[in-house]
């Protein structure tokens with residue numbers, strides 16, 4: 001018959017479970033000591049996409065709603081972005097997203113070509129569901145773009161295909 005049921009063994013196993021749970025709790029608490037910085041650097045209006053390129057107001061608000069948490073300096077940090085290990089993943093996504101393309105720092109891009117490519121990529125990412133990332137879409141239902149929003153963004157985004165250099169800096 002099973003040793004698990006026998007009194008001595010049961011106490012042994014129970015002691016192990018308690019140690020394991022305690023170790024887990026200590027580990028989870030210790031993880032919280034590593035707090036990545038959640039930044040929202042000041043946005044300089046003159047460096048923003050909206051200043052550099054003509055963006056219809058409804059396109060701007062759709063982009064900010066669906067993409068702004070990772071591609072702008074106006075990130076809304078949710079409560080769970082304070083809890084490790086989620087905090088590590090979220091801050092990493094935001095930093096990475098901003099580094100690749102920041103609506104509030106459009107001038108940071110390497111070249112006019114890169115800026116233009118990003119404008120064209122926006123429609124591609126949305127229509128192929130490459131962006132926003134899957135985990136973000138699950139956590140942020142409100143970020144979902146409606147069909148009309150997607151077509152407005154795409155007709156704007158595609159307008160840059162024909163004329164590379166449009167996003168170079170000054171308005172065309």
Ligand code: HEC
Nearest residue numbers: 066067069070093096097100101121122125131132133136
């Ligand atoms: C949860 C954060 C997050 C959100 C929200 C998000 N992105 Fe991203 N985005 C990233 C990260 C991280 C990268 C860089 C790594 C990669 O390509 O996966 C990126 C890369 C990109 C790139 C490629 C830039 C390059 O340098 O090649 C484009 C274009 C882009 N995103 C568009 C969008 C658009 C459009 C939206 C909104 C519909 C959006 N993203 C929403 C995190 C995000």
